[in-house]
Amino acid sequence: MIADGDRIAVGLSGGADSLTMMWHLTERLSRIPIRYELFAIYIDPGFENGFSGALAEYCAKTGYTLRVDHTDHGPLSHSDHNRENPCFLCARLRRKRLFEIADELGCRKLAMGHHKDDIIETLFLNMCYAGEISTMLPRQSLFKGRFTVIRPLTHAGEDEIRQFARDQAFPEFVNPCPSAGHSKRQEVKTLLKQFYRTNPKIRGNIFRAMSHVRPEYLLK
Numbered sequence: 590m591i592a593d594g595d596r597i598a599v600g601l602s603g604g605a606d607s608l609t610m611m612w613h614l615t616e617r618l619s620r621i622p623i624r625y626e627l628f629a630i631y632i633d634p635g636f637e638n639g640f641s642g643a644l645a646e647y648c649a650k651t652g653y654t655l656r657v658d659h660t661d662h663g664p665l666s667h668s669d670h671n672r673e674n675p676c677f678l679c680a681r682l683r684r685k686r687l688f689e690i691a692d693e694l695g696c697r698k699l700a701m702g703h704h705k706d707d708i709i710e711t712l713f714l715n716m717c718y719a720g721e722i723s724t725m726l727p728r729q730s731l732f733k734g735r736f737t738v739i740r741p742l743t744h745a746g747e748d749e750i751r752q753f754a755r756d757q758a759f760p761e762f763v764n765p766c767p768s769a770g771h772s773k774r775q776e777v778k779t780l781l782k783q784f785y786r787t788n789p790k791i792r793g794n795i796f797r798a799m800s801h802v803r804p805e806y807l808l809k
């Protein structure tokens with residue numbers, strides 16, 4: 590996933606997941622034989638009451654290199670000009686900016702804080718809303734190999750990450766987005782949580798099933 594000499598752009602949203610990822614990517618540098626450089630990027634969606642100043646202060650204090658990109662993605666996605674789902678457009682614009690800035694910074698790798706539960710939810714989102722069986726990969730080569738997206742938290746569960754963030758007393762940056770907590774992903778998350786309560790093995794089994802595909806038992 591990470592090689593000696595890599596320059597890695599890190600999508601830092603200010604949430605527990607990406608703060609945990611940044612912490613781990615930084616901490617392991619002190620005990621492994623390879624070197625890499627980290628460049629955190631925050632795409633500010635441009636809502637009032639944003640937290641980019643507080644995040645920049647936290648990063649400066651912690652010793653993280655942060656680039657803040659001020660955009661109007663949030664208001665634009667919620668405006669009458671947009672006929673798509675606001676989260677869909679906002680996420681698409683954000684991804685585009687992340688790659689553009691990573692490129693400017695000379696980074697060929699972009700680390701994202703998606704975790705095990707995000708990957709399971711994406712499988713269900715893609716089945717329900719895109720009609721396909723697919724999810725996000727731990728390591729994904731894009732644009733003919735020009736960039737690689739890495740997801741170092743692939744095997745960490747959301748609950749473990751939340752606990753780690755509490756133990757480390759990470760600051761909580763409040764997301765000013767009016768759609769926060771009302772996305773399709775949130776609906777799938779709620780349904781899956783109900784499902785998991787019926788049998789504690791379901792979550793692990795779904796995750797394992799994604800690397801145990803039997804194409805001969807799928808429809809052609």
Ligand SMILES: Nc1ncnc2c1ncn2[C@@H]1O[C@H](COP(=O)(O)OP(=O)(O)OP(=O)(O)O)[C@@H](O)[C@H]1O
Nearest residue numbers: 600601602604605606607608630631632701702703
């Ligand atoms: N505004 C942003 N700026 C930079 N990177 C972002 C931003 N929003 C999301 N990301 C990246 O995409 C990943 C997944 O996004 P998602 O919307 O699930 O994040 P979140 O739940 O808001 O925050 P987190 O995943 O950090 O807890 C994040 O972990 C982060 O790496």
